[in-house]
Amino acid sequence: MVKYPFTMNDTYRFTIALIYDFDGTLAPGNMQEYDFIPAVGKSNKEFWTEANSLAEEQDADMVLTYMARMIQSAKSKGLSLRREAFQESGRKVALFRGVKEWFARINRYGAERGIRILHYINSSGLKEIIEGTEIAREFRKIYACSFLYDVDGIAYWPAVAVNYTNKTQFIFKINKGVESVSDSKLVNRYIPENERPVPFSRMIYVGDGTTDIPCMRLVKNYGGHSIAVYNPEQKGAHKEMASLIQDNRVNHVCPADYSEGSKIDTLVKLIIDKLDLDEKLQKRETIF
Structure with a gap:
């Protein structure tokens, strides 16, 4: 058994x-749009266009490119990339x-x-x-x-x-x-x-x-x-x-x-x- x-x-x-x-x-909407994307100083359209364009340019998976853009965008703004920081973003999500x-x-x-x-x-x-x-x-x-x-x-x-x-x-x-x-x-x-x-x-x-x-x-x-x-x-x-x-x-x-x-x-x-x-x-x- x-x-x-x-x-x-x-x-x-x-x-x-x-x-x-x-x-x-x-x-x-998308969960990143409530807190993360505004925090990195981009509009929703800008962030997703960048991620999707990267996928097309590199012939990559769009999920992987959005994750890469999250890391890159957070680093460029000096934002925390700890698990707790992402969880804090989740507290802003409306249902x-x-x-x-x-x-x-x-x-x-x-x-x-x-x-x-x-x-x-x-x-x-x-x-x-x-x-x-x-x-x-x-x-x-x-x-x-x-x-x-x-x-x-x-x-x-x-x-x-x-x-x-x-x-x-x-x-x-x-x-x-x-x-x-x-x-x-x-x-x-x-x-x-x-x-x-x-x-x-x-x-x-x-x-x-x-x-x-x-x-x-x-x-x-x-x-x-x-x-x-x-x-x-x-x-x-x-x-x-x-x-x-x-x-x-x-x-x-x-x-x-x-x-x-x-x-x-x-x-x-x-x-x-x-x-x-x-x-x-x-x-x-x-x-x-």
């Missing part, structure tokens, strides 16, 4: 994983309506039915900034970009770079209960589907755009549920997201409003109810 980093609690019948992108999904209360409410809804809800981040943003947000404690694991730090605690090189395609690796890690980013053994080991801590069918992926499409499509195709969210204050955003349903890439589209009674609140609870009934029916089938 494979031993996993976490085990099922006997008080729960099974586990559901709610997996979120961060930028544009739980928070409007969509209802996000702060969302986790406790959904956890309670699952627990009342004997279901454990685990929340994960799967983001191309910076892990250190997410760690500084007021909701960081809600997540079982934050899979995101991060830096290597030298003996003085100064960021000097990317440790993890998460782009739109390699995001999918973390779906498989969650499926098999592998929480270490560096682990490449257990995640590639054959494990029967019924022994995996979180089957794909019990995953709900929430994302906001093109970088999430591979993950949303993967979860949907394996029997889980994918939800595309959009900023309700952004004109035309709903129409753009609706095309993802037409293209068979997601199951649902909702505004990024996580307050009680909102569309996504009702939808996620319905999915939990469905998975609850599916498990009960499956048990009856095995009995008879």
Whole structure:
């Protein structure tokens, strides 16, 4: 029997994983735009244009070039590159309506039915900034970009770079209960589907755009549920997201409003109810 980093609690019948992108999904815009980019004296357009232009010039990954620009820009302004400085930036990040209360409410809804809800981040943003947000404690694991730090605690090189395609690796890690980013053994080991801590069918992926499409499509195709969210204050955003349903890439589209009674609140609870009934029916089938 494979031993996993976490085990099922006997008080729960099974586990559901709610997996979120961060930028544009739980928070409007990009996390660097709240504090870091203004601190280095650039406009949002200037910073992203520089990072993306560097990627085009060098034929490089855009995630790696934005991380390089963060280090270069901070150094040029004499700003701290310590983990604590990035976490401090995270304290400035604003969240969509209802996000702060969302986790406790959904956890309670699952627990009342004997279901454990685990929340994960799967983001191309910076892990250190997410760690500084007021909701960081809600997540079982934050899979995101991060830096290597030298003996003085100064960021000097990317440790993890998460782009739109390699995001999918973390779906498989969650499926098999592998929480270490560096682990490449257990995640590639054959494990029967019924022994995996979180089957794909019990995953709900929430994302906001093109970088999430591979993950949303993967979860949907394996029997889980994918939800595309959009900023309700952004004109035309709903129409753009609706095309993802037409293209068979997601199951649902909702505004990024996580307050009680909102569309996504009702939808996620319905999915939990469905998975609850599916498990009960499956048990009856095995009995008879």
